Amino acid sequence: MANVKKIGVLTGGGDCPGLNPVIRAVVRKAMASGIEVVGIRNGWKGLVNADTIPLDLGSVSGIVHRGGTILGTSRTNPYKDPKQVAAVKANIAALKLDALVAIGGEDTLGVATKLAKEGLPVVGVPKTIDNDLCETDYTFGFDTATNIAMEAIDRLHSTAESHHRILVAEVMGRHAGWIALYAGMAGGADYILIPEKPILIDEVCAAIKKRHSRAKTFSIIVVAEGAEFAKGDTVNLDQKLDEFGHVRLGGIGDRLAKAIEERTGYETRVSVFGHIQRGGSPTAFDRVLGTRFGVKAVELVMAGQWGKMVSLKGTDIVAVPIELATKQLKLVNEEFYEVAKVFFG
Ligand code: F6P
Numbered sequence: 001m002a003n004v005k006k007i008g009v010l011t012g013g014g015d016c017p018g019l020n021p022v023i024r025a026v027v028r029k030a031m032a033s034g035i036e037v038v039g040i041r042n043g044w045k046g047l048v049n050a051d052t053i054p055l056d057l058g059s060v061s062g063i064v065h066r067g068g069t070i071l072g073t074s075r076t077n078p079y080k081d082p083k084q085v086a087a088v089k090a091n092i093a094a095l096k097l098d099a100l101v102a103i104g105g106e107d108t109l110g111v112a113t114k115l116a117k118e119g120l121p122v123v124g125v126p127k128t129i130d131n132d133l134c135e136t137d138y139t140f141g142f143d144t145a146t147n148i149a150m151e152a153i154d155r156l157h158s159t160a161e162s163h164h165r166i167l168v169a170e171v172m173g174r175h176a177g178w179i180a181l182y183a184g185m186a187g188g189a190d191y192i193l194i195p196e197k198p199i200l201i202d203e204v205c206a207a208i209k210k211r212h213s214r215a216k217t218f219s220i221i222v223v224a225e226g227a228e229f230a231k232g233d234t235v236n237l238d239q240k241l242d243e244f245g246h247v248r249l250g251g252i253g254d255r256l257a258k259a260i261e262e263r264t265g266y267e268t269r270v271s272v273f274g275h276i277q278r279g280g281s282p283t284a285f286d287r288v289l290g291t292r293f294g295v296k297a298v299e300l301v302m303a304g305q306w307g308k309m310v311s312l313k314g315t316d317i318v319a320v321p322i323e324l325a326t327k328q329l330k331l332v333n334e335e336f337y338e339v340a341k342v343f344f345g
Contacts (some may be wrong), residue, residue, distance in 0.1 A: 002304030003119070004098040006036040009055070011069040012043030012076070012108030016129045016141030017282035019069040019289035022103055024060040025294025029194055031057060035300060038095060043104070045076035048084045050091045054274050059222035064190035064287055067144075067280045077107065077243035081113060092120060099301040105139075106326050107244040109309065113323045116307035123300045124322040125293050129278055132176035135325040136311035140286040140293065145172065145277040146182040153187030153220060160218035164258055166208060166268040170253030172277050173224035174246070177332045180275065181340055191219070191344045195226035196332050199256065205263045207345030212266075223256055225249040232317055250274075292317045 006153040009026050011019050025035045037055040040046035052058070053071075063070055078084035092100065103111040105128035116122045126133045131142035149171050156241055160167040169189075173179045177194020184192035191197050191207050208219045227236055235251040241247075253270040261268040283288065289312060296310040296317045309322040 001302060002098070004035055004301055006038065006096055007099040007101060007298070007301055008038045008040050008047070008052070008092070008097040008143075009071070009101040010040035010043055010046060010096060010103065011071050011073045012102065012104040012111070012128070013073060013127070014105070014278060015068045015073050016068045016127050017126070017138065017144035017280065018061040018140030018286035019103060019127060020066045021282065021287045021290030022125055022140070022294040023055070023070060023296075024063050025291045026298055027055045027060045029295045031157050031300040035298070035302075035335065038097065039071045042072040042074040043076050043108060044078045044088065045074045046071075047088045047091050048078055050094065060215065062292070067282060075107065075242045075244060076113065079111060080243055088115070089120065095114070096166055099123065101125060101297045101301065105130070107132060107330070109133075109231065110326045113307070113326055114281045115207050115254070116322060117171045117208075121301075121304075121306045122322075123297050123305065124325070125297050126309055126311065126325055130173050130176055131178040131279050132174075132329045132331065133325050134330045135309070135320045137314065138312050140282065140289040141278070142178065143285040144281070145179055146186070147283055148187040148277050148280070149179055149183035149273055151329055152271070152276070153183055153189060153222065156220055156271060157188070158183035158221060163267070164217040166219045166221065166257070166264070168221045168223060168253045168257045168268060168270045168343055170223050170225055170250075170258070170270060170272040172273070174226045174249060175329050177224040178225070181332055181336065185340050187220070187222070188343070189220045189222040191221045192340050193221070193223040193227040193256070194332055194337070195228065197227075197337065198231065199223075199227055199229045199267075201229070201259050201263065205260060207258065208264055208266065210345040221256065221260070223252055223313065224229055225252060225253055229255075244257070
């Protein structure tokens with residue numbers, strides 16, 4: 001058992017439903033074990049600047065159902081500047097933190113991995129609506145995002161049918177098509193396009209025409225924001241990069257709609273679901289997963305399991321090395337996509 005009196009907790013990267021249940025669980029479990037908790041504001045930025053808030057039972061009361069993160073978040077990468085890494089280390093010491101719980105996706109956990117390798121007492125909690133982290137069956141936020149997207153696709157059906165239109169739904173998913181696949185399959189999409197597979201426009205149009213030949217005068221096409229017509233040809237909102245080198249994706253829906261309309265002659269419109277997928281209340285699944293992750297993270301801290309991340313394997317919450325989770329991404333596999341394809345066209 002590690003001698004832990006005080007822990008810090010931070011949330012980094014894009015927000016996602018389920019973060020507050022994790023923070024609440026960390027605080028509740030830690031306090032029940034006699035450990036003090038400090039909230040670090042806005043991800044790694046708060047450790048660079050020593051921007052903190054004390055957390056107690058009152059601060060986490062009534063937040064289990066709230067989306068977003070009460071701690072705020074940012075895409076700060078301290079490893080871009082050695083001075084920032086030094087500040088992070090100095091502030092962990094100055095704040096007398098015996099451990100740090102870092103809740104985040106590939107970027108935040110990448111920083112956590114590096115800090116743990118440098119000997120700092122860090123434990124990770126995986127988060128992303130994209131569900132693309134390895135070493136965990138699911139990340140919280142994904143279920144909520146998928147359900148929001150599914151409900152939106154349900155709504156597209158009636159308007160598409162009334163107007164005899166093709167409706168393209170652009171969903172999130174930078175590298176992996178999990179949201180597109182789940183929301184599309186659940187919402188009865190007529191084609192699903194994901195970053196793992198090049199967009200074969202002739203096949204998409206053939207599927208739409210096949211439906212028309214069955215007197216189906218509307219179609220719903222779901223496309224992940226990271227899907228490409230050709231390798232490396234992502235559609236971006238602009239050329240700006242964040243601190244981890246990512247561009248802001250957006251616009252593939254428009255490009256796809258134009259291509260479909262040109263080739264089929266059918267009126268094609270786009271609906272970009274965007275940040276709505278990340279906002280609002282988490283589903284019961286995400287609340288419970290976040291809660292189990294938070295409690296387990298404190299157990300790992302108490303056991304001195306530095307460099308480990310909590311993970312869902314089957315129905316169990318287990319510990320895995322953080323670095324394994326960020327080594328490669330969990331992409332949609334062929335077998336799963338083949339099931340979705342049965343319903344194309
Ligand atoms: O990583 C999750 C994610 O939702 C991606 O799918 C998306 O590209 C990105 O975040 C967008 O984040 P933001 O708009 O906050 O920069």
